[in-house]
Amino acid sequence: MQILSQILFIVALALAAYFITRRVILIKKTIQLGHSEDRTDRPAERLKTMLLIAFGQKKMFNRPLVGLMHFIIYAGFLIINIEVLEIILDGVFATHRLFLPFLGGFYNFLINFFEVLAIGVLTVCVVFLLRRNILKIQRFQESRHREMKAWPRNDANIILTIEILLMWAFLSMNATDTLLQARGVEHYTEAFTGNFIISQWLQPVFSNWSNTTLVIYERFTWWFHILGIMSFALYVTYSKHLHIFLAFPNTYFSNLEPKGQMANMPAVTKEVKIMLGVEQPEATPAEVGRFGAKDVKDLSWKNLMDAYSCTECGRCTTACPANITGKKLSPRKIMMDTRDRLEDIQKGWLKNGQTYDDGKTLLGDYISEEEILACTTCNACVQECPVNISPLDIILELRRYKVMEESSAPASWNAMFSNSENNMAPWKFSPSDRFNWVDNLK
Ligand code: SF4
Ligand code: SF4
Numbered sequence: 073m074q075i076l077s078q079i080l081f082i083v084a085l086a087l088a089a090y091f092i093t094r095r096v097i098l099i100k101k102t103i104q105l106g107h108s109e110d111r112t113d114r115p116a117e118r119l120k121t122m123l124l125i126a127f128g129q130k131k132m133f134n135r136p137l138v139g140l141m142h143f144i145i146y147a148g149f150l151i152i153n154i155e156v157l158e159i160i161l162d163g164v165f166a167t168h169r170l171f172l173p174f175l176g177g178f179y180n181f182l183i184n185f186f187e188v189l190a191i192g193v194l195t196v197c198v199v200f201l202l203r204r205n206i207l208k209i210q211r212f213q214e215s216r217h218r219e220m221k222a223w224p225r226n227d228a229n230i231i232l233t234i235e236i237l238l239m240w241a242f243l244s245m246n247a248t249d250t251l252l253q254a255r256g257v258e259h260y261t262e263a264f265t266g267n268f269i270i271s272q273w274l275q276p277v278f279s280n281w282s283n284t285t286l287v288i289y290e291r292f293t294w295w296f297h298i299l300g301i302m303s304f305a306l307y308v309t310y311s312k313h314l315h316i317f318l319a320f321p322n323t324y325f326s327n328l329e330p331k332g333q334m335a336n337m338p339a340v341t342k343e344v345k346i347m348l349g350v351e352q353p354e355a356t357p358a359e360v361g362r363f364g365a366k367d368v369k370d371l372s373w374k375n376l377m378d379a380y381s382c383t384e385c386g387r388c389t390t391a392c393p394a395n396i397t398g399k400k401l402s403p404r405k406i407m408m409d410t411r412d413r414l415e416d417i418q419k420g421w422l423k424n425g426q427t428y429d430d431g432k433t434l435l436g437d438y439i440s441e442e443e444i445l446a447c448t449t450c451n452a453c454v455q456e457c458p459v460n461i462s463p464l465d466i467i468l469e470l471r472r473y474k475v476m477e478e479s480s481a482p483a484s485w486n487a488m489f490s491n492s493e494n495n496m497a498p499w500k501f502s503p504s505d506r507f508n509w510v511d512n513l514k
Contacts, residue, residue, distance in 0.1 A: 081163035088302035106373035111325040122324040148193035169263035187270035194239040211386035219405040245293035246271035322381040326460040364472025379410035388453035399446035403453035403463035409438040
């Protein structure tokens with residue numbers, strides 16, 4: 073029986089490792105669809121940004137209470153999972169609390185600490201579920217934000233429920249384990265820990281159970297806990313919760329330039345410099361390529377990593393003046409659409425091979441012209457994002473494509489373009505008339 077359990081455990085572990093690795097490789101390949109962009113300068117500043125924004129969750133604390141609750145989930149989840157290492161080794165070697173002999177008294181301190189975090193995580197998850205489903209926080213409601221339809225809404229509920237169940241499994245596993253130790257049941261006496269700080273209060277729930285029932289329940293929660301964590305790790309790669317991992321590289325590779333500074337297109341800058349005579353044309357000019365972006369392949373790898381890092385929190389959308397004034401644009405939807413496009417490309421690869429082209433494009437099939445034209449380029453979305461994502465980068469690239477490749481800007485914009493070109497200002501006045509207003513001064 074013991075050996076069968078060990079084999080089953082090793083098979084489950086190998087399957088989980090295989091599927092997770094496969095998925096990670098696929099996501100990496102999808103991000104690499106984007107063109108290159110150098111984000112390796114100023115490493116010390118990058119490290120500081122990552123430590124503050126991802127590790128320290130600085131922007132989350134703009135709203136202190138929610139920030140604190142999010143921090144409890146995040147810290148609890150990361151720290152409690154140290155205990156998973158022991159569970160894995162116990163599963164492989166059929167031992168019971170393998171680390172206890174090595175850590176001595178510190179072992180109980182650690183498990184007590186994990187239990188305090190576990191009850192914190194469980195409580196916060198319940199509060200977050202209530203916030204979303206009973207208090208109906210506006211930015212998560214489909215009635216106000218069309219991108220929050222079935223899957224994005226259910227994704228958050230699924231993850232919160234899984235976390236509650238995992239924490240319950242951890243605490244009740246400890247409660248039944250310590251009861252079995254106290255009753256001197258074989259295998260459980262291999263490691264005598266005594267009671268733990270939180271789970272001891274759950275013992276009355278189980279104290280009338282027979283030894284056999286207790287062993288079945290303890291084994292069930294042990295398997296549920298570890299299989300749950302393996303499934304969770306795989307599920308996360310399909311979910312917005314990928315930000316748990318991607319927030320770190322995504323903030324490290326943040327844009328460190330001032331927010332209002334737009335990235336010029338090198339080919340256009342060169343042309344302007346040649347026109348102004350500050351640069352000479354090359355004998356054989358380099359191929360210019362496409363202006364702006366029509367599909368994800370025209371965006372940079374960082375734009376695509378942004379899409380996978382988006383937490384779908386909607387802070388960007390609630391700060392967006394276009395969205396607030398009823399326009400169709402939602403920066404969160406821009407990020408979700410970009411990710412959907414990447415996921416659809418992946419599905420096409422898996423079904424029809426890597427050369428497959430479904431004929432769709434990000435602009436047109438996922439994001440409409442009306443959405444990108446509504447952007448005021450104010451950068452509020454970039455400022456608000458807790459993981460330093462820039463929806464504006466993608467919007468600007470899509471717009472550049474519309475204007476420069478398809479020459480399809482709104483008429484009012486075209487008038488502004490020709491005024492800028494002819495009058496060196498957006499208005500319809502000759503430069504020589506600029507100071508006419510002075511004539512009327514007394
Ligand atoms: S930059 Fe554009 S998308 Fe972002 S908040 Fe401003 S108007 Fe909205
Ligand atoms: S882009 Fe940033 S602020 Fe907007 S939904 Fe995604 S994570 Fe939240």
